[in-house]
Amino acid sequence: xxxxxxxxxxxxxxxxxxxxxxxxxxxVETLFFDVRTSxxxxxEIINEYFRPVFxxxxxPSSSDLFCMDLMVAAIQQDILKFKIEFIxxxxxxxxxxxxxxxxxxxxxxxxxxxxxxxxxERYLKDLGFQIARGEVSKLGxxxxxxxxxxxxxxxxxxxxxxxxFEFLRNGLNIGLLxxxxxHIVWFVTSExxxxxxxxxxxxxx
Numbered sequence: 001x002x003x004x005x006x007x008x009x010x011x012x013x014x015x016x017x018x019x020x021x022x023x024x025x026x027x028v029e030t031l032f033f034d035v036r037t038s039x040x041x042x043x044e045i046i047n048e049y050f051r052p053v054f055x056x057x058x059x060p061s062s063s064d065l066f067c068m069d070l071m072v073a074a075i076q077q078d079i080l081k082f083k084i085e086f087i088x089x090x091x092x093x094x095x096x097x098x099x100x101x102x103x104x105x106x107x108x109x110x111x112x113x114x115x116x117x118x119x120x121e122r123y124l125k126d127l128g129f130q131i132a133r134g135e136v137s138k139l140g141x142x143x144x145x146x147x148x149x150x151x152x153x154x155x156x157x158x159x160x161x162x163x164x165f166e167f168l169r170n171g172l173n174i175g176l177l178x179x180x181x182x183h184i185v186w187f188v189t190s191e192x193x194x195x196x197x198x199x200x201x202x203x204x205x
Contacts, residue, residue, distance in 0.1 A: 005091055005182065026052060026180040028084055035075055046072055056179035058158045067165040070200050071187075079196055080168070081188040087177070089123040091115075112179075113144075116156035120145045120177055120184070124152065139166055143174075154184060169197040 004025055034049040046068050051060060060068065074080035121131050129147045136146035138153060141163050145154040153167065154175040167174040168189040175184040 025182050026178060028053065028178065028181055028183045028185055032075070032082060032084065032185070035072055042069060042072055052180070053176065053178050053185060054161050054164075055158050060161065064161045066201075066204065067161040070197065071161065071165060071168075074193055074196055079190065079192045081190065083186040083188060085175075085184045085186060087119065087123050087182055087184060089119070089126050091119050092122070113157045116177055116179075117144050120154050120156060124154070138172070139170055141166070165197065165201075169194055169201070 031049045031053060035045055038045050038049065040048070046065065050068055050072050054060070054064070054068070071080055075082070124131050124145065124147065129150060129152060132146050132148060135142045135144055136148060136153070137143075138146065138148075143153045143163075144156045146152060151172055152175075153172065154177060155163065156177045157179050159176055159178075164174055164176065164187055168187055171189055171194060173186060173188050175186045177184050
């Protein structure tokens with residue numbers, strides 16, 4: 001059993017309300033192993049093993065489910081790759097409190113989400129990357145953390161699968177730090193995946 005290295009992700013606060021969340025972080029390695037190997041119907045695989053990577057507080061839309069379905073199928077066919085990276089930089093986010101933020105597409109940002117972004121920024125800076133100040137714009141989306149020079153992008157917390165799918169379909173890799181996790185999942189695109197994604201999503205997106 002493992003435990004979070006930081007208090008705020010154990011408490012899981014949003015809008016000042018508490019929610020019952022397992023105390024231990026997700027084993028994203030196990031989730032992705034199950035995505036690749038489970039014999040369950042794909043809808044059940046998405047709900048049991050893939051949805052928790054993207055959503056903790058929110059529920060997926062129909063377009064989210066569509067994109068997750070295509071991504072799971074691509075992972076199972078080994079045409080969508082991924083890497084799982086533990087965040088070795090110690091967190092310094094215990095004193096982050098919830099804050100209000102006004103901006104494009106988001107009128108409220110929890111302290112938890114703000115803290116996760118700061119943690120990822122520090123980690124990538126420790127690796128030697130020049131990280132943009134604040135969110136970055138790419139493909140019509142706002143991305144939580146980014147290095148435009150190196151095309152490094154990371155989303156934190158609940159994330160639209162459609163955003164991840166669009167990045168991959170357009171030849172850009174993207175990472176995701178889920179709620180309940182201390183690992184970044186890097187989704188790695190390829191020409192094969194891009195062709196697959198364009199074909200399967202033609203007329204839908």
